[in-house]
Amino acid sequence: MLKKLSIAAAGVTMISLQTIPAHAAQFNFTFDATFDDELTEPFVGSGVLSFDGDAQVGSYTLDSLSNLDMNFSFNDGSSFGTADLTTNLSSAGISIFDLGAGELGLVFTGEGGLIGEGSVDLGALTFEPTPAVNNPGFAGGNGVTKLYFNGSFGGSYTAVSSTVSSVSTPEPASILGLLALGTLGVTSLKRNKEV
Secondary structure (H helix, E strand, O other): OHHHHHHHHHHHHHHHOOEEEEOEEEEEEEEOOOOOOOOOOOOOEEEEEEEEOOOOOEEEEHHHOOOOEEEEEEOOOOEEEHHHEOOOOOOOEEEEEEEEOOEEEEEEEEOOOOOOOOOEEEOOEEEOOOOHHHOHHHHOOOOEEEEEEEOOEEEEEEEEEEOOOOEEEEOHHHHHHHHHHHHHHHHHHHHHHHO
16 A cells, blocks of 8 residues: 555656746846947946846836846946836836847836836936937847936946846645655655564
């Protein structure tokens, strides 16, 4: 009887060891201190914007991006994250566009409509909206856009997608199956010692 239960538990465990892929879209930011459409050294900051799912070309409100996370840091020691966001998530947006060669670019599109007025603000860090006519994605440009301000300085920035490998996450049922199998194994060993 115990052998049959062990075989059944092993079968359940093998079935439940399926994994659920977790995808994350990630864009790497680079900031310079010149107000033009070129990204030129010296670079004054960097950062990451990520969210769950696959990045696809289009315009999105920030509240539509599951598990949105932003982290930006600058050479002057200042840093900003998602918790610093003061702009309404439902009216601030991003535009994702194709840069070619398998890369995507991203710009902030402001508040009051996806390609609208206003700015995307994280405390002292402000991203001015990029209208469609100036959006490097619409213009087929190099992905560099202006303009951002960080306190007393600002310039141009670029945000380019990075390849994030899928992470396989075991289903909760697989953990329970392994626990059941382990319990059966311990019970079996205990009974064998008693006999």
